[in-house]
Amino acid sequence: MKPFDHPRGHMGAHRLRQTLLSDTLELLSTEPGVGTLLGIEPGELSDLSELMAAALAACLPEGKARVGLRGLAVELFRHRNDLLETSLDDLLVTSARDGQPGGAPRVLLFANGYHALLSYRVSRALWLAGREELALAVKSQFTRALSVEIWPQAEIGRGVWLDHGLGLVIGQTAVIEEDVSLWHGVTLGSNFVDMGEGRHPRLRRGAVVGAGAMILGPVEVGAGATVAAGAIVTRDVPPGHVVTGARGTDRGVGRFAGFATLAELKGRAE
Incomplete structure (x- = not known):
């Protein structure tokens, strides 16, 4: 069993936090084409905040919007611990219920539904911080990218x-x-x-x-x-x-x- 191929539902919250980054890097190393297609360089990922932001930004087309969203999301994940913790809880649950092999790293990188929820978490954090126009801009970007509309x-x-x-x-x-x-x-x-x-x-x-x-x-x-x-x-x-x-x-x-x-x-x- 590969280190990122956890059995369904067997990864607890603490283990997820401790292993998600290393397991995802292992996946990207095993199949370098994944990082190429998603625009994720493994060497750029030093913590969970960067990992979550990179996975979310990968949903957007290449360009200024992707770069801007990634930088914005990194700052939010780093300075809003509740945002990171809630997003990891969502990831834990999605990994347990999804039924697909590969565990949390595959959900984080490939699951459209999880990306939609993650985009809501980011736009919601902006809305609660009083940055309403930016929250709506984030929402609109992911509405177009994912065919999902979740109001902040x-x-x-x-x-x-x-x-x-x-x-x-x-x-x-x-x-x-x-x-x-x-x-x-x-x-x-x-x-x-x-x-x-x-x-x-x-x-x-x-x-x-x-x-x-x-x-x-x-x-x-x-x-x-x-x-x-x-x-x-x-x-x-x-x-x-x-x-x-x-x-x-x-x-x-x-x-x-x-x-x-x-x-x-x-x-x-x-």
């Missing part, structure tokens, strides 16, 4: 998994709690009836939303609830329930027990 005003907890990410839209006042999982094509939008603050959905801890689902308006999806692929939801979903179909039919309590939570993953033996 939205509130997203730790340990969220965006599988694929393509076509995902998360509105300005949406709230997503810890351990939520979202597939591609999901819309968390407004209904043009309930306007103002709180006009977008609220997804509680551990909720799962399938591909192409639309959740519209100030709807609450309860903890551990599942919204099936293609469902259209305009009413609250009770905790643990399953909702399916174009009319968002409540099928009662579901049998899916949920993914391993961020707390469980971080509590595993390092």
